[in-house]
Amino acid sequence: MVDLGVPGAPPAFARPAQRRLARLAFVAAGAATLLVLTMAGLRAGVLLLAVAAAGMAAGLAGAWWFLTHRGLLRWLAAVVVILAPLAVAVMYARAGLIWVVVAFVLLWSAALAAGRRALAVGDAPAGPREYDTPPPRRPYLIMNPRSGDGKVGRFRLVERARALGAEVVLLEGAGLDVTDLARQAVRDGADLLGVAGGDGTQALVAGIAAEHGLPFMVISAGTRNHFALDLGLDREDPAGCLAALTDGVEVRVDLGRIGRRTFVNNASFGAYAAVVRSPAYRADKTRTTLRMLPDLLVGQQGPGLRLSAGGVEVAGPQAVLISNNPYVSDDIAGLAHRPRLDGGVLGVFAVTVRGAIDAAGLIRGRRRASSLTLLTAGEAVIDANVPTVPVGIDGESVTMETPIRCTIRPGALRVRVPRQRPGVPPPRPELDWTRLRHLALSTGRR
Numbered sequence: 232m233v234d235l236g237v238p239g240a241p242p243a244f245a246r247p248a249q250r251r252l253a254r255l256a257f258v259a260a261g262a263a264t265l266l267v268l269t270m271a272g273l274r275a276g277v278l279l280l281a282v283a284a285a286g287m288a289a290g291l292a293g294a295w296w297f298l299t300h301r302g303l304l305r306w307l308a309a310v311v312v313i314l315a316p317l318a319v320a321v322m323y324a325r326a327g328l329i330w331v332v333v334a335f336v337l338l339w340s341a342a343l344a345a346g347r348r349a350l351a352v353g354d355a356p357a358g359p360r361e362y363d364t365p366p367p368r369r370p371y372l373i374m375n376p377r378s379g380d381g382k383v384g385r386f387r388l389v390e391r392a393r394a395l396g397a398e399v400v401l402l403e404g405a406g407l408d409v410t411d412l413a414r415q416a417v418r419d420g421a422d423l424l425g426v427a428g429g430d431g432t433q434a435l436v437a438g439i440a441a442e443h444g445l446p447f448m449v450i451s452a453g454t455r456n457h458f459a460l461d462l463g464l465d466r467e468d469p470a471g472c473l474a475a476l477t478d479g480v481e482v483r484v485d486l487g488r489i490g491r492r493t494f495v496n497n498a499s500f501g502a503y504a505a506v507v508r509s510p511a512y513r514a515d516k517t518r519t520t521l522r523m524l525p526d527l528l529v530g531q532q533g534p535g536l537r538l539s540a541g542g543v544e545v546a547g548p549q550a551v552l553i554s555n556n557p558y559v560s561d562d563i564a565g566l567a568h569r570p571r572l573d574g575g576v577l578g579v580f581a582v583t584v585r586g587a588i589d590a591a592g593l594i595r596g597r598r599r600a601s602s603l604t605l606l607t608a609g610e611a612v613i614d615a616n617v618p619t620v621p622v623g624i625d626g627e628s629v630t631m632e633t634p635i636r637c638t639i640r641p642g643a644l645r646v647r648v649p650r651q652r653p654g655v656p657p658p659r660p661e662l663d664w665t666r667l668r669h670l671a672l673s674t675g676r677r
Contacts, residue, residue: 252349253671256342263338270331286319346662349670358655359482359573366477367423370397371416373409373436375428382452386470388427395476413439423647427452427469430496431627437644438493441486446647448475458495461569462646463654474649483642484572487555490631492624497554498637499623500613501536534615540579541608547583553611553637554578570655575641576607611637
């Protein structure tokens with residue numbers, strides 16, 4: 232596995248508060264362990280700790296079986312996931328140590344909170360530089376009334392945008408091509424292009440805006456609005472995004488490129504791309520994903536992929552995700568957000584599960600698990616043992632010829648955003664105990 236940082240490296244300069252928090256984390260973790268050993272007796276305490284570890288292992292195994300099986304086996308695995316921690320709790324209760332369990336959980340929670348806080352070195356990454364520019368005179372907005380369960384209608388986006396002087400076109404009826412609409416708007420003199428819709432539509436229009444050097448505007452009217460989140464926009468109030476038309480600033484962000492297409496979030500291959508390709512995915516994403524995961528995760532179907540990026544070669548990954556700047560999240564499956572969009576690099580994420588140990592590390596959300604490859608690169612190439620593969624580009628399924636080359640276009644897109652906006656949530660640091668130990672033992676000198 233290739234990580235984004237240097238394993239075990241302490242922060243370049245540790246503040247006194249960070250050193251204290253690191254030491255507090257170790258004190259709380261040690262106190263939690265000693266509590267069990269002393270209150271239950273050494274022998275019984277070791278046994279109870281072993282029981283807790285076994286319960287966690289059983290829960291992880293059950294989770295893997297739940298994801299990789301169907302029918303009765305899946306639901307039996309779900310029962311194991313639920314009963315494993317309950318069984319551990321019952322054994323502690325029979326030993327009269329429930330209060331010890333509560334104290335143990337509280338101490339470990341304090342250790343984790345202190346450790347994460349200690350590793351949150353410095354302030355959150357600064358966002359892209361803001362530029363004051365005149366408001367657009369002829370803004371052109373494309374709105375999809377079906378996106379986000381009808382947010383365009385619920386928030387009266389058409390009426391509000393037109394009241395601010397924007398020309399609005401709705402994606403209604405057959406035969407409308409969003410790229411054709413955007414290009415015609417440019418020919419007609421539009422000085423801003425914007426989209427109220429899903430990330431896939433955002434990407435198509437963003438590519439045209441970048442091609443002509445025009446500012447682009449995002450209105451968070453989609454279902455998930457990942458691009459809006461990473462721009463620091465309010466995903467709960469798409470109407471608030473319209474403030475960019477009158478009181479806005481511009482920021483420069485990167486664009487991903489895959490073949491001749493642009494992506495604002497990511498391009499996915501393997502397991503995730505196959506799920507997105509399913510006709511049932513749009514109607515029921517959760518059920519479709521659970522139905523298809525068994526075949527995808529254990530490698531029983533799908534093309535054999537090969538990834539090359541940053542001097543690293545990965546053979547046979549079940550899933551690959553190439554993102555416009557790297558995601559930062561302790562939940563490897565969640566891909567919560569990207570702290571910045573102007574780093575000038577692709578984020579590369581690949582999963583290669585070869586056995587139960589790999590699976591356990593993956594389910595536990597360990598970024599250092601051997602089944603994971605995480606790195607940054609300026610270019611990534613995905614090849615396969617077949618001439619074409621399905622690709623999910625910002626949630627839209629396409630088929631592309633292999634090999635497929637992904638690149639980054641630094642600062643290619645001008646984005647106009649409201650001056651007042653929530654901002655990008657700060658990244659949550661991974662709890663690295665080796666790095667935390669270096670921090671706790673440091674003296675604070677350079």
